[in-house]
Amino acid sequence: MKPEKARISNVPQMQQLINSFAGKGEMLARSLSEIYENIRDYFVVRQGERVIACVALHVNWSDLAEIKSLVVTEESQRQGVGVQLVEACLKEAKELGIPTIFCLTYKPAFFEKCGFSQVDKAELPHKVWGECYRCPKFPNCDEVALIYHLEVGA
Numbered sequence: 001m002k003p004e005k006a007r008i009s010n011v012p013q014m015q016q017l018i019n020s021f022a023g024k025g026e027m028l029a030r031s032l033s034e035i036y037e038n039i040r041d042y043f044v045v046r047q048g049e050r051v052i053a054c055v056a057l058h059v060n061w062s063d064l065a066e067i068k069s070l071v072v073t074e075e076s077q078r079q080g081v082g083v084q085l086v087e088a089c090l091k092e093a094k095e096l097g098i099p100t101i102f103c104l105t106y107k108p109a110f111f112e113k114c115g116f117s118q119v120d121k122a123e124l125p126h127k128v129w130g131e132c133y134r135c136p137k138f139p140n141c142d143e144v145a146l147i148y149h150l151e152v153g154a
């Protein structure tokens with residue numbers, strides 16, 4: 001069980017997984033078309049043909065990327081899968097040469113365990129708020145922003 005790039009055939013299961021937690025208010029829901037269009041952003045962890053976890057690394061700008069849609073099925077939580085997915089994103093960001101990774105989350109303690117630090121949301125560039133208008137909580141966002149700095153070459 002390790003993170004791998006998502007396949008197009010994984011998308012319906014990924015959407016179900018994301019939207020099951022979105023239904024509980026823990027993350028933003030995703031449409032099938034959004035996931036298909038951004039499929040290259042996603043890593044999944046599979047057990048056989050079953051998707052038990054996924055995450056997306058979305059590039060925002062030359063020096064900034066976001067970790068989104070991180071989710072692990074309830075029965076596979078607390079076994080290190082979430083950390084592995086975050087590490088896969090950080091590795092890819094480093095390979096791409098992107099020095100700052102951020103996330104907006106209701107689980108800041110988990111991301112702090114992964115080495116992220118809390119920042120004031122106002123410190124994030126306006127460009128990152130592109131999809132917030134779709135959030136039912138907009139503009140009263142109660143998510144916490146965290147960032148991670150990577151050493152990248154020129």
Ligand SMILES: CC(C)(COP(=O)(O)OP(=O)(O)OC[C@H]1O[C@@H](n2cnc3c(N)ncnc32)[C@H](O)[C@@H]1OP(=O)(O)O)[C@@H](O)C(=O)NCCC(=O)NCCS
Pocket residue numbers: 021026027068069070071072073076077078079080081082083084103104105106107109110113
């Ligand atoms: C948050 C989530 C992705 C964590 O995944 P996970 O696979 O359970 O996490 P891991 O097993 O890799 O945990 C790594 C460490 O973080 C800790 N941790 C996990 N979830 C945590 C949480 N909600 N709060 C605080 N610490 C947490 C673990 O105890 C572990 O610490 P340890 O190494 O000291 O034992 C998972 O709980 C989840 O999918 N939740 C529902 C969806 C969600 O909220 N996603 C985040 C949206 S951004």
